[in-house]
Amino acid sequence: xxxxxxxxxxxxxxxxxxxxxxxxxxxxxxxxxxxxxxxxxxxxxxxxxxxxxxxxxxxxxxxxxxxxxxxxxxxxxxxxxxxxxxxxxxxxxxxxxxxxxxxxxxxxxxxxxxxxxxxxxxxxxxxxxxxxxxxxxxxxxxxxxxxxxxxxxxxxxxxxxxxxxxxxxxxxxxxxxxxxxxxxxxxxxxxxxxxxxxxxxxxxxxxxxxxxxxxxxxxxxxxxxxxxxxxxxxxxxxxxxxxxxxxxxxxxxxxxxxxxxxxxxxxxxxxxxxxxxxxxxxxxxxxxxxxxxxxxxxxxxxxxxxxxxxxxxxxxxxxxxxxxxxxxxxxxxxxxxxxxxxxxxxxxxxxxxxxxxxxxxxxxxxxxxxxxxxxxxxxxxxxxxxxxxxxxxxxxxxxxxxxxxxxxxxxxxxxxxxxxxxxxxxxxxxxxxxxxxxxxxxxxxxxxxxxxxxxxxxxxxxxxxxxxxxxxxxxxxxxxxxxxxxxxxxxxxxxxxxxxxxxxxxxxxxxxxxxxxxxxxxxxxxxxxxxxxxxxxxxxxxxxxxxxxxxxxxxxxxxxxxxxxxxxxxxxxxxxxxxxxxxxxxxxxxxxxxxxxxxxxxxxxxxxxxxxxxxxxxxxxxxxxxxxxxxxxxxxxxxxxxxxxxxxxxxxxxxxxxx
Numbered sequence: 001x002x003x004x005x006x007x008x009x010x011x012x013x014x015x016x017x018x019x020x021x022x023x024x025x026x027x028x029x030x031x032x033x034x035x036x037x038x039x040x041x042x043x044x045x046x047x048x049x050x051x052x053x054x055x056x057x058x059x060x061x062x063x064x065x066x067x068x069x070x071x072x073x074x075x076x077x078x079x080x081x082x083x084x085x086x087x088x089x090x091x092x093x094x095x096x097x098x099x100x101x102x103x104x105x106x107x108x109x110x111x112x113x114x115x116x117x118x119x120x121x122x123x124x125x126x127x128x129x130x131x132x133x134x135x136x137x138x139x140x141x142x143x144x145x146x147x148x149x150x151x152x153x154x155x156x157x158x159x160x161x162x163x164x165x166x167x168x169x170x171x172x173x174x175x176x177x178x179x180x181x182x183x184x185x186x187x188x189x190x191x192x193x194x195x196x197x198x199x200x201x202x203x204x205x206x207x208x209x210x211x212x213x214x215x216x217x218x219x220x221x222x223x224x225x226x227x228x229x230x231x232x233x234x235x236x237x238x239x240x241x242x243x244x245x246x247x248x249x250x251x252x253x254x255x256x257x258x259x260x261x262x263x264x265x266x267x268x269x270x271x272x273x274x275x276x277x278x279x280x281x282x283x284x285x286x287x288x289x290x291x292x293x294x295x296x297x298x299x300x301x302x303x304x305x306x307x308x309x310x311x312x313x314x315x316x317x318x319x320x321x322x323x324x325x326x327x328x329x330x331x332x333x334x335x336x337x338x339x340x341x342x343x344x345x346x347x348x349x350x351x352x353x354x355x356x357x358x359x360x361x362x363x364x365x366x367x368x369x370x371x372x373x374x375x376x377x378x379x380x381x382x383x384x385x386x387x388x389x390x391x392x393x394x395x396x397x398x399x400x401x402x403x404x405x406x407x408x409x410x411x412x413x414x415x416x417x418x419x420x421x422x423x424x425x426x427x428x429x430x431x432x433x434x435x436x437x438x439x440x441x442x443x444x445x446x447x448x449x450x451x452x453x454x455x456x457x458x459x460x461x462x463x464x465x466x467x468x469x470x471x472x473x474x475x476x477x478x479x480x481x482x483x484x485x486x487x488x489x490x491x492x493x494x495x496x497x498x499x500x501x502x503x504x505x506x507x508x509x510x511x512x513x514x515x516x517x518x519x520x521x522x523x524x525x526x527x528x529x530x531x532x533x534x535x536x537x538x539x540x541x542x543x544x545x546x547x548x549x550x551x552x553x554x555x556x557x558x559x560x561x562x563x564x565x566x567x568x569x570x571x572x573x574x575x576x577x578x579x580x581x582x583x584x585x586x587x588x589x590x591x592x593x594x595x596x597x598x599x600x601x602x603x604x605x606x607x608x609x610x611x612x613x614x615x616x617x618x619x620x621x622x623x624x625x626x627x628x629x630x631x632x633x634x635x636x637x638x639x640x641x642x643x644x645x646x647x648x649x650x651x652x653x654x655x656x657x658x659x
Contacts, residue, residue: 003067005179006086008075009096010105014128014166016074018096021166022176023072035074042066066180084117092179093123103127103147111155122159122182125151126175130163152193159187160283185289189301191280198277201301202288206276208356209295210269212409217336217352220266233294250274296406308403312416317424317516320398321444322391326418329410334386344380357407361400363393367481374465374484384485391495392483394419395444425516428610434549435616436609439519444495445606446517450505451524452535456557456589457500460524463589464498464599478502486599496599498522509543519606520551522598525572527586528561534568537575540614551605551612552581555598559586579614 007015016035020028023038073090075083087093095110097103106125114123125148148161159182164171187193190202198206213221213229221229223243230238250271267275279287296307314320322330337353338345345353354360360369372392373385381389394401398419405415426437449457458480465482480500485493501508508514523540525532536554540547554576556563566572572584585601587594605612 001067003070003180003183004073004089004091005070005094005176006073006075006090006092007094007096008083008087009077009110010098010102011077013096013098013102015096017166018094018126018128018164018172018175019072019074021169021172025169027167027169034076037074038072040070040072042068042070066184070176070180072176087114087117087119090119090121092121092182093119094126094175094179095123096126096128098128106151107154111157114157120157122179122186122188123155123157124175124178124182125158125161127161127163128166130165130170156188156193181285185285186299187280187283187285189299190285190288191277196281198273198280202276203273205292205295205297205301206273207269209291210272211356212295215336217339218266220268221272222266226267229291233290246275247271249278303406307415308406309399310402310414310416312398312402312419312421314398314421315424316513317426319422319442319444319517320394320401320419321422321442322387322394322401323418323420326390326394326401326405327387329405329418330387330390331383333408334383342376342378342380344376344378344382345386346378346380350381353408356409357404361393361404363397363400364389367392367396372465372480372482388483388485388495391444392481392497395446395497430610431617433613433616435613436549436551438609439607442494442519442607444497445519445603446497446499447602447606448508448518448521449498449500449524450509450521450536450539451557452526452532454529455524455526455532455535457524459589460555460557460587460595461498461500463595464496479504486596486603488600488603494603496603509539509546512546515546515550518550520553520602520609520612521547522602523552523554524557525555525566525584526558527556527563527584528558530564530567533566533572533575537568537570548614551609552579552614553598553601553605553612554581554584556584556586558588559594560588560590580617581612581614 007019009015016031016033017028019035019038020031023040073086075086077083093114095106097106111123127147151158151161160178162171162175162178164175166172190199191197192199209229210221213225215225215228216222223238223240226243226246227237230236230242246267247265250267276288276291279285292301296304298304333353334345337349339349340346350360364372369389370379370381370385373389374382375385376382390401393404401419402415405418410418422442423440425439428435428437449460451457461480461482465484479502481497483495483497485495487493523536525536554572556572568575570578576583582601585594585598587598589595610616
């Protein structure tokens with residue numbers, strides 16, 4: 001990254017002398033009419049720049065944001081072609097004037113010319129040859145006299161104005177420092193000099209930062225929260241004295257009625273915004289940008305795309321799940337916003353949680369959240385459902401999970417630490433038949449529920465999530481998705497995603513990519529209706545080249561009703577036997593055990609595909625099945641630890657309240 005500063009102004013205002021004094025660090029009495037472009041390295045610029053003042057929040061040094069090189073370009077006002085060419089390449093313009101006449105030319109000639117050319121870069125205005133003016137303090141200051149105020153008010157492009165003298169070396173380094181700062185820490189996105197207020201985008205960003213830093217969500221930044229913010233932004237904690245000074249400055253001392261201890265005081269959201277407005281008015285751009293940059297804001301005050309969407313290599317045959325770090329983050333987030341400790345997030349609590357984000361993810365709306373997960377008796381989002389929903393999101397679109405981790409304040413460095421990529425699914429060959437190898441590291445499995453209308457697919461999904469079903473038949477138009485953790489044999493746990501495809505069924509079954517994402521297909525039919533099994537026979541015949549590679553389980557639903565002989569070319573038991581598959585499982589929503597056993601069977605088929613691949617006669621070695629066990633145990637342990645940590649937290653709260 002490089003910075004190009006173009007120095008322009010009327011002839012004889014001292015542009016070349018100003019550049020020479022900066023590069024030589026002393027006044028040069030004889031300079032050529034125009035100086036060739038000068039390149040200054042980052043290190044050389046740092047040695048020439050004076051240290052900045054420090055105040056309530058320590059100023060952030062430009063060092064971490066300085067361009068690798070700075071190019072300073074001298075110009076002649078009379079050479080219009082060269083001047084125009086250089087201005088169009090400029091990152092910052094240093095506009096120099098000398099006296100009243102050249103000052104008037106700033107408004108009458110130079111600024112209109114810049115706008116006419118479409119040059120929209122920060123401008124620093126410099127009055128040169130101010131030898132007679134009384135020396136200022138050693139540290140540079142913005143001089144907002146009557147002479148400069150009209151310029152700053154009329155032209156938003158002008159970032160700052162100051163007086164310089166190449167002869168006495170007054171404010172020479174400061175002038176180029178302001179050019180650097182205008183590039184690295186621009187004021188225009190933050191502050192409206194005409195209105196004298198922070199811009200809306202800056203206010204929104206500060207509100208989000210305040211929200212994320214308010215760890216206990218009490219509407220105040222206490223000393224610890226403020227010090228943590230200071231550490232994050234400026235690499236050192238704040239002192240109690242700094243905190244007290246800020247409270248006094250913004251008149252934001254808040255004392256609870258029952259306490260006068262200083263440690264209970266805090267900075268409100270409004271006070272935090274006022275504080276940053278003060279910094280902007282004082283020209284303390286570095287401080288504000290130090291805060292914004294620590295929270296990954298760009299110069300346009302949008303979150304950096306690299307922060308929202310970090311690169312991660314994912315094999316086409318791999319899946320993405322939450323890592324233990326991701327589980328821990330979402331459990332902590334749930335606890336933080338479950339204010340009434342009732343084990344569920346109400347609509348208000350859920351909305352509060354998503355304040356620093358664009359809102360509930362679009363993917364959640366598309367999957368009919370919260371009907372897609374387990375909720376509490378009051379209809380609130382349970383911890384079980386909360387973790388399941390994020391597993392669903394990560395499986396279907398990990399980019400959404402990474403994006404929201406960033407919005408929600410995941411602070412473990414790169415948000416990719418919150419997810420894990422599974423090993424690519426391997427294919428095996430036996431007796432001329434291709435099949436999927438055993439799964440060794442997956443904890444989330446995806447199952448398509450397929451069957452004729454009225455076969456009971458929707459009731460199966462309702463029983464999966466709610467444990468109940470409705471007798472009212474409503475045809476499924478849009479796809480339905482639900483997700484839940486299930487307990488396998490031996491107490492092991494994993495997550496199962498069930499998808500009813502609706503009217504998109506043909507399009508999905510023709511899509512090889514979608515079928516590759518599917519771990520197992522559950523073929524369902526109503527065992528009490530003699531006409532529904534033929535639908536599966538016809539469907540599999542139509543798409544057999546694609547479906548034969550996917551592990552399959554057949555389920556005879558509504559088994560509590562009288563079983564009917566199927567009006568089909570082949571009966572279900574014979575059909576599955578010809579495919580070397582297990583006979584259809586007889587399932588009823590009234591038989592809770594049968595439903596749970598079906599879900600376990602689906603997971604088993606997903607874990608060891610060779611046991612449920614149509615047309616594959618030979619069953620796998622027991623060795624293949626044993627390879628799966630450690631993974632399921634690990635996955636189950638993660639979920640159990642997440643739930644257990646909440647139980648411990650709740651117990652501690654109840655004990656403390658009883659005391």
